[in-house]
Amino acid sequence: MAYIPFIVVVWILMVGLYGIVTSRDLIHLIICLIVVQSSTYVLLLGVGYVTGAVAPYFYDVPVHTPAVDPVVQALALTDVVVEAAVTALLLAFAIQAHKRFGTLDPHELASLKG
Amino acid sequence: MDQLLALAVVVPLLAAAAISAAGPLFGRGRRVLDGAAIGVAAAVAVLLLIIMFRTAAGDQVYWFGGFRPARGIAIGIDFEAGPLSAGLASLAAVLVTAAMTFSWRYFERVATYYHVLMLIFLAGITGFCLTGDIFDLFVWFELMGVAAYALTAYRPEERGPLQGALNFAITNSIGAYLSLSGIALIYGRTGALNMAQIGEYIDRHPPGGLVVVAFLLILSGLLIKSAIVPFHFWLADAHAVAPTPVCVLFSGVMVELGLYGIARVYWSIFGQALGHRAGISDVFLALGVLTAVVGALFCFRERHIKRLLAFSTISHAGMFLAGIALLTPLGLAGTAVYVAGHGLVKAALFLCTGIILHRLGSVNETWLHGRGRSLRVTGVVFTLAGLGLADLPPFATFLGKGWIDDSAGAHGLPWLMAVFIVCSILTGGAVLRVAGGVFYGLGDAPSEDPAMAKAADEEKSETDSGKQRTPLTMIIPPAILVAVAFAMGFLTPLGPAVEAAAIRFEDQPGYNATVLAGAHLTHPVAIAAAESTGITTASVLAGAGSAAGALILALLALYWRRLPLLRRGYEPGTGLTTVLARFQSGVISDYVTWIVLGLACLGGVLTLVLR
Numbered sequence: 001m002a003y004i005p006f007i008v009v010v011w012i013l014m015v016g017l018y019g020i021v022t023s024r025d026l027i028h029l030i031i032c033l034i035v036v037q038s039s040t041y042v043l044l045l046g047v048g049y050v051t052g053a054v055a056p057y058f059y060d061v062p063v064h065t066p067a068v069d070p071v072v073q074a075l076a077l078t079d080v081v082v083e084a085a086v087t088a089l090l091l092a093f094a095i096q097a098h099k100r101f102g103t104l105d106p107h108e109l110a111s112l113k114g
Numbered sequence: 115m116d117q118l119l120a121l122a123v124v125v126p127l128l129a130a131a132a133i134s135a136a137g138p139l140f141g142r143g144r145r146v147l148d149g150a151a152i153g154v155a156a157a158v159a160v161l162l163l164i165i166m167f168r169t170a171a172g173d174q175v176y177w178f179g180g181f182r183p184a185r186g187i188a189i190g191i192d193f194e195a196g197p198l199s200a201g202l203a204s205l206a207a208v209l210v211t212a213a214m215t216f217s218w219r220y221f222e223r224v225a226t227y228y229h230v231l232m233l234i235f236l237a238g239i240t241g242f243c244l245t246g247d248i249f250d251l252f253v254w255f256e257l258m259g260v261a262a263y264a265l266t267a268y269r270p271e272e273r274g275p276l277q278g279a280l281n282f283a284i285t286n287s288i289g290a291y292l293s294l295s296g297i298a299l300i301y302g303r304t305g306a307l308n309m310a311q312i313g314e315y316i317d318r319h320p321p322g323g324l325v326v327v328a329f330l331l332i333l334s335g336l337l338i339k340s341a342i343v344p345f346h347f348w349l350a351d352a353h354a355v356a357p358t359p360v361c362v363l364f365s366g367v368m369v370e371l372g373l374y375g376i377a378r379v380y381w382s383i384f385g386q387a388l389g390h391r392a393g394i395s396d397v398f399l400a401l402g403v404l405t406a407v408v409g410a411l412f413c414f415r416e417r418h419i420k421r422l423l424a425f426s427t428i429s430h431a432g433m434f435l436a437g438i439a440l441l442t443p444l445g446l447a448g449t450a451v452y453v454a455g456h457g458l459v460k461a462a463l464f465l466c467t468g469i470i471l472h473r474l475g476s477v478n479e480t481w482l483h484g485r486g487r488s489l490r491v492t493g494v495v496f497t498l499a500g501l502g503l504a505d506l507p508p509f510a511t512f513l514g515k516g517w518i519d520d521s522a523g524a525h526g527l528p529w530l531m532a533v534f535i536v537c538s539i540l541t542g543g544a545v546l547r548v549a550g551g552v553f554y555g556l557g558d559a560p561s562e563d564p565a566m567a568k569a570a571d572e573e574k575s576e577t578d579s580g581k582q583r584t585p586l587t588m589i590i591p592p593a594i595l596v597a598v599a600f601a602m603g604f605l606t607p608l609g610p611a612v613e614a615a616a617i618r619f620e621d622q623p624g625y626n627a628t629v630l631a632g633a634h635l636t637h638p639v640a641i642a643a644a645e646s647t648g649i650t651t652a653s654v655l656a657g658a659g660s661a662a663g664a665l666i667l668a669l670l671a672l673y674w675r676r677l678p679l680l681r682r683g684y685e686p687g688t689g690l691t692t693v694l695a696r697f698q699s700g701v702i703s704d705y706v707t708w709i710v711l712g713l714a715c716l717g718g719v720l721t722l723v724l725r
Contacts (some may be wrong), residue, residue, distance in 0.1 A: 013295070017710060020284070021703045033287060040294045047302035070597065072301070073248055078295065082256045086287050089263055093280050096270040109277050110700035 008013030012039035026094040026104040030087060035084050041076050048072030116176040118168075119193040122161050122203065123241045124449065129154040130233035137226040144226060151229035155236060158288035159207035162240065166200035172634040173618065173625070175246070181307040183630050188308035194246035197615035198450050202242040202374055205454055206367040210236045210463050212591040213359035214656025216465050219585040220472060233263035237364065242371055246629055248332075248383070249307045251375065252294050255335065259286050266356040271404075274355040281702050282314060282352035283586025285709065289338030289345075292713075296331025298529055299324060309382040310629035311607065313622055316387040326724050329384050330717050333376060334709075337716075342406040342435060344712040346428050347698060347705040353424035353605050357417045358468035359422060365427040365464060366457035370434065373453075377446065377619070386622045390441055393723030397716070402559060403533050410540035412698075419451065419467050419477040419548055423460065423647025426503065430456050433534055437518040440525060444645040447609075447616035448517025451602070458599035460504040462592035466496040469588055472551065483573055484555030493553030493718070499596050500549050504542025506661035507654055508603030516653030518610075523652075524645055528699025530647050531652075535660045544662030547671045609647030 012035060019032030048069030054061060056070035098104055133147050140147055168174065173196045177183075181190025210232055217228070238258030245251055255517060263286075267279035269406055301307055304315040305323055334345075341349040349369070376609050407428030416422035430452075437449035469479055469492045474485055486493060502509040517533055522530040550556040618624060627633040 009295070017288070017706065019515070020288070020706050020709070023703060026274060026280070029284070033284060037291050039292050040298065042293055043298045047298050047487065047699050071307070072298070075301075078249075078253060082253065082290075085260050086283065089260060090280065090283055092274055093267055093270065095266075095282070097280075099320075100271055100276075101273060106277075106280070106702050109273065109280075 002022070005042060009039045009046065010042045012036075024105050024107065026097060026106060026109075027091075029106065030090045030094060032086060033081065033090070037079070040079055044072040044076045044079070068069060116163060118165055119174060119176040119195050120178065121243055122158060122165065122191075122244065123237050124275065125693075126154060126158055126233040126237040126240070130230045130237070133233070134226065142169060147226055148214075148218065148229060151210060151233060152218075153213040154233060155207060158174070158236060158240070159204055159211055159611055160331065162200055162204035162207050165195050166197055166204055168196050169195050169200055170615070173628045173686065174503045175629055175632070181630070186630050188306065188311045188630060191250060192246040192308065192629060193244040194625075195244050196444075196619055197612075198619050199243045199374070199378070201450065201454065201615075202367065202370065202677070203240045205411050205457050206239040206243075206363070206371075206667045207236060209362055209366045209457060209595075212461060213596060216362075216588050216591050217357075217359045217469060219251075220468060220588060221240060221357070231265050232259045232360075235265065239367060239371060239501070240567070245375065246299050246309055246382075247307050248300070248309050248312065248379070249380075251309075252290060252297055252335075255293070255375070256287075258368070258371070259283070259290065262364065265360045266352050268357045268360065277700065278355035280352040281348045281700070281705060282423075282642075284702055285338055285345075285348040285705055286335075288393055288595035288706065288709065289335035291334030291335075291513060296328040296334075299328040299331065304561070308629065308717050309379070309576070310626040313383045313386065314379045316383070316594040317622075320500060321387045321586060323721075325384070326720060327717075329388070330713070330720055332379055333716075334713050336372045336379070337373040338372070338374065338709065340369050340435070341405075341428050341431050342401055343408045343428070343432070344708045346405065346409070346431075347403070347708060349428060350421050350424045351378060351700060352420060353427070354421040355422070356419070358464055358471060361423070362461040362464045365423060366461045369427055369431050370453045370457065372437060373431065373434050373449075376435075381620050382625050385620075394720075395439050395441050395720055396498050397723060398529075399436050399527075400440055401716075402432045402434070402436030403530070405435065406533060406537045407431070407432070411568070414540045414544045416544070417479045419470070419479055419482075420464070421480075421546055422548065423463055423467065428547065429537050429541050429547055430460075433515070433518075433537060435532040436522075436530060436533075437514075440518070440521050440527075441620075442525065442645070443613050443616040443620060444517050444524075444647065446520035447613040447647070448514045448519075448521065450616065451510055451612060452514025452518065453513075453603060455514055455599050456500065458595045458602075459499045460507065462495060462499040462599075463503065464597040465592035466492050466499065469584055469592075472588065474586060476565075479551060480554045480559050482718075483559035484551070486552040487555055489553060489584065491593075492584060495589070495592050495596055496553060497546070497552050498600075499592070500542060500545035500595065500664075501559060501661055502599050503538075503545055504661040505538050507657045508600065510599050510605075511604035512653070512657035513603050513649070514604065516649060516657060518648060519656060520650060531656055536657055538660035539663035541665055543667030543671065545644045546664050546668035547584065550672050557669070560677050563586045574623075606647070608650060613645075613647050 004053030011038055023029040033034050050066055050068050053068045054065040056067040133151055162216050176193045177190045215234055237259060238254050241254035242258055245254060263279050263283040268277045268284055269275050299311055304312045304314045406429050409425050409432055413422055413425035413429055416425055434449050434453060437445050438540040476482055502511055507514050519531040675716040
């Protein structure tokens with residue numbers, strides 16, 4: 001059963017990539033990028049998960065209580081921050097594209113020379 | 115004194131914060147802030163150069179917060195500086211300084227955030243070069259990336275920059291997330307994030323399929339960043355539309371940083387566990403050669419000067435990858451010198467292109483034909499830089515490439531030299547064709563390609579064009595960069611020192627001991643024997659030959675219509691052009707498809723090789 005999270009990770013990654021490849025709308029495309037990144041959250045948390053363990057704050061619990069790995073949670077948080085920055089910037093680009101050229105279709109945007 | 119390492123990142127970040135905070139206070143006196151930003155970049159450059167010379171004797175390690183490793187287990191986060199990593203970071207700082215000096219008079223109205231973004235970009239580069247922690251490698255990669263995406267779309271009111279920035283951001287972000295997945299896998303296997311610690315762990319335990327998968331995933335982000343075929347499509351789009359001073363950094367160091375990342379990850383984590391097999395060397399050699407050839411062909415057919423230079427960067431990235439893939443100290447040392455020489459020369463070429471855009475208002479080679487005669491100094495600098503790009507002795511490019519050739523020849527790969535010469539002739543020939551046509555009006559204007567001309571004519575509004583004279587702040591930086599690249603070729607007495615640095619870079623047990631035990635190794639062990647760093651006659655001939663070949667090719671390209679045999683109205687490579695253009699569609703989904711396909715193929719090949 002331990003491999004189920006990893007199947008989910010691959011599934012989310014593939015869905016996200018498929019969405020990016022077939023997307024005809026920038027907002028949809030950016031959301032798909034977020035989906036791709038979500039696979040890394042699941043992967044990180046899956047890697048650090050310990051069956052039957054408690055959340056990693058060591059207050060009011062007996063010594064030697066098993067806890068899930070706090071490092072991956074810190075990594076996932078950092079990952080969220082990075083994603084927030086990238087997504088905000090990309091959405092700003094999408095808004096500009098819509099304002100100036102009235103389209104959100106990457107194909108139209110590419111063929112629209114000048 | 116190891117705190118210097120931390121300062122190299124902290125100073126530009128704090129300065130960026132301070133400058134953006136002080137922006138509103140200096141309504142009119144914005145120039146003060148611009149000057150301060152340039153000063154900070156120059157200070158960081160000096161700092162990094164000092165670090166580079168200090169580390170010549172031995173690598174320096176700095177543990178943040180004083181969390182030193184306990185009993186050989188890294189519990190903190192470290193910066194690790196060797197001559198090569200500090201050298202690459204100082205190259206970046208020098209180029210940032212040159213680009214910001216150039217920008218002083220270049221933009222009509224340069225907003226404060228331009229300088230802030232440049233400083234953040236510099237901090238990201240420095241952190242990426244110096245970090246010893248694999249997760250931080252990802253964080254710096256993205257920090258550098260976000261600043262770069264924003265700089266690409268500096269003029270968001272136009273289609274080109276917007277589209278280029280989108281393609282750049284999405285492809286690179288996908289790469290970063292794939293790298294992160296690899297990092298998560300390797301953390302799950304080893305329980306460590308410190309590169310030395312991971313390397314030590316997977317060396318002691320038999321590497322399984324998971325390690326190979328993690329290797330591939332971590333590499334994928336770095337391969338996309340370093341624009342290796344077939345992951346290179348975003349680069350030309352982004353480079354052609356970013357403001358010219360920003361292109362200096364993209365071409366000069368950002369692409370090379372991806373390659374540095376590959377070398378760092380390979381030599382400090384995977385190399386020893388995977389056994390430095392010949393198969394790995396072959397795979398990356400093949401990728402490098404493919405990239406070098408494809409980039410050179412695209413470069414030669416281009417009429418948009420910035421895109422032309424961007425494709426030449428792709429070609430050179432392939433040559434650098436081939437140099438690293440030799441897995442020899444001399445190959446790596448040669449690559450390091452080649453990267454430095456190429457960075458300086460390419461930066462000078464981009465800055466001269468900026469001057470062309472500033473004075474003449476176009477980057478369309480066909481339209482510009484013969485119109486640049488009044489730009490005498492710029493023409494001379496551009497031509498010299500073009501010759502440097504074609505490896506004319508004694509430019510640093512010649513020295514570095516000569517070493518790679520020597521090392522390849524000594525390891526039974528003499529054909530690599532031929533590939534390098536052909537690529538140098540094509541890229542150097544393309545640049546010299548531009549120089550001869552634009553600045554000296556030689557021959558006939560190359561034929562107009564409507565699509566390319568349109569794209570090239572779009573490049574207007576970033577600069578206050580039509581100025582009557584070139585400001586000194588714009589011509590002096592490229593001139594100095596070319597002079598430095600030229601002078602570096604005379605540093606042959608330093609050859610053994612550079613090779614020693616490369617040996618140290620490739621010595622994984624030594625790296626582990628330095629990081630985890632604080633040892634200072636005086637005699638690192640090379641996995642391949644050190645070779646002579648002298649200049650051989652063959653390399654001089656190859657360098658001079660490729661420069662001469664590039665000149666001849668440039669003249670042929672300018673005068674071929676006057677040759678009696680060919681006066682038929684036939685344009686060479688017209689059929690090829692449409693085929694090639696179909697690949698470079700500018701649509702993001704095509705690029706992502708190529709990335710997925712490329713990774714699948716690379717994964718298959720690596721699995722076969724490492725079985």
